[in-house]
Amino acid sequence: MGIQSALEELTSVDHRATALLRREHEAILGAFREYRDTPPAGRKPVGQQIVMLIEIHDRVERTVVYPSLAPYYGPLIRAFLTEHDQVSACIAVMRDGRNSAADVSASVDRLEHLARDHIGREESSLLAPVERDQPGLNARLYASIAAEKERLAGAVDDLESRS
Numbered sequence: 001m002g003i004q005s006a007l008e009e010l011t012s013v014d015h016r017a018t019a020l021l022r023r024e025h026e027a028i029l030g031a032f033r034e035y036r037d038t039p040p041a042g043r044k045p046v047g048q049q050i051v052m053l054i055e056i057h058d059r060v061e062r063t064v065v066y067p068s069l070a071p072y073y074g075p076l077i078r079a080f081l082t083e084h085d086q087v088s089a090c091i092a093v094m095r096d097g098r099n100s101a102a103d104v105s106a107s108v109d110r111l112e113h114l115a116r117d118h119i120g121r122e123e124s125s126l127l128a129p130v131e132r133d134q135p136g137l138n139a140r141l142y143a144s145i146a147a148e149k150e151r152l153a154g155a156v157d158d159l160e161s162r163s
Helices: 003-009 017-037 040-095 101-133 135-162
Strands: none
Touching: 017 040, 017 101, 017 135, 040 101, 040 135, 101 135
C-alpha cells in the first residue's frame, strides 16, 4: 500500500475528526494483526506499512490535532506527545538497516504494545471528551486534518516524481 492509497482510505463519512482518528487507529491495529499473521520471511513489507501508517498519523496529530486541542486538554496532550516520542524511537530501530531481525522483531513488539496502550488512552481520555464537549471543533478539525493529508500526499508525489 502506498502513501496515497493509505491517505485516501482513511477518511470519515460523517466528517468528524474523532471518527477519522479512530479509523486510523483501526488501520494501525489491523496492520499489526496482519504482521502477526504473516510468516516471518514476509513480514518486512507489513512492517513498512505499519511504519507508514503510524508516521502519517503521528504527523497529523502533531501538526493539526494536538495544537488545536492543547488549549482544552494541555496536560493530556503533553503526555500523548511523550508517548509519540517513544513510538518514534521504535520506528527508528525498525528503519535502521544495521539492526538484526531479532532487534527489529523486538522493536515491533514494543511498538505494538505502545500503540495499543496509546490508542486506548487517547480514545477514552481525549476523543470521547472532544465528541461530548467540542462538537464544533471536532467538525472543524476534520477539515484541517484532510488538508494536512492532502499536503502530505502532494509532498510525497513531488518526491516520487523527482526519483
